[in-house]
Amino acid sequence: EPEVTQTPSHQVTQMGQEVILRCVPISNHLYFYWYRQILGQKVEFLVSFYNNEISEKSEIFDDQFSVERPDGSNFTLKIRSTKLEDSAMYFCASSRDRMNTEAFFGQGTRLTVV
Amino acid sequence: AQKVTQAQTEISVVEKEDVTLDCVYETRDTTYYLFWYKQPPSGELVFLIRRNSFDEQNEISGRYSWNFQKSTSSFNFTITASQVVDSAVYFCALSEPNTGTASKLTFGTGTRLQVTL
Numbered sequence: 001e002p003e004v005t006q007t008p009s010h011q012v013t014q015m016g017q018e019v020i021l022r023c024v025p026i027s028n029h030l031y032f033y034w035y036r037q038i039l040g041q042k043v044e045f046l047v048s049f050y051n052n053e054i055s056e057k058s059e060i061f062d063d064q065f066s067v068e069r070p071d072g073s074n075f076t077l078k079i080r081s082t083k084l085e086d087s088a089m090y091f092c093a094s095s096r097d098r099m100n101t102e103a104f105f106g107q108g109t110r111l112t113v114v
Numbered sequence: 115a116q117k118v119t120q121a122q123t124e125i126s127v128v129e130k131e132d133v134t135l136d137c138v139y140e141t142r143d144t145t146y147y148l149f150w151y152k153q154p155p156s157g158e159l160v161f162l163i164r165r166n167s168f169d170e171q172n173e174i175s176g177r178y179s180w181n182f183q184k185s186t187s188s189f190n191f192t193i194t195a196s197q198v199v200d201s202a203v204y205f206c207a208l209s210e211p212n213t214g215t216a217s218k219l220t221f222g223t224g225t226r227l228q229v230t231l
């Protein structure tokens with residue numbers, strides 16, 4: 001069964017460093033998403049991406065964040081200068097269409113900023 | 115604006131008990147989708163079900179069942195004869211596909227279910 005894969009599963013970084021979280025969406029999907037879950041809290045939408053551009057972004061997704069689809073398979077989330085409060089689980093998701101018939105989630109990347 | 119409320123923060127049951135997880139949503143759209151996801155201790159999000167706003171039929175899948183009632187804006191999830199492996203955090207979520215280019219999911223705060231022997 002096709003799945004969304006994320007790497008790494010866990011990343012520890014020092015405050016102020018740049019991190020890139022990687023995702024490989026399901027191959028025939030066209031819509032891509034990043035969500036964040038701070039420990040013990042709800043899953044929050046960060047950004048959606050379609051046709052090589054951002055479709056929508058939340059208030060959380062400020063200038064420190066950027067997304068890119070550098071090639072035909074990867075979808076990345078970059079945090080330019082990490083802060084302690086960026087520590088969270090980051091989920092990538094993809095869906096075949098805008099209707100979100102089923103958004104498939106990756107297993108998540110746990111980011112720890114120290 | 116869309117909103118999902120899961121008023122139950124944590125529920126503890128003994129194995130074989132039935133348990134219902136509540137979900138109440140708010141939306142101005144007439145077309146929307148409701149979801150349930152399971153998050154086991156390992157952390158991933160496991161898709162359980164999606165319902166669209168035009169289909170109010172209840173659904174049963176094994177020990178799981180879902181009750182969708184538009185009149186009360188609720189989409190409740192029942193686990194029959196709970197098992198220890200059901201212990202997880204369960205999230206209800208809502209999407210409004212007619213808003214924006216790609217429809218995002220709005221999640222509730224989750225209900226932690228603890229099933230003990």
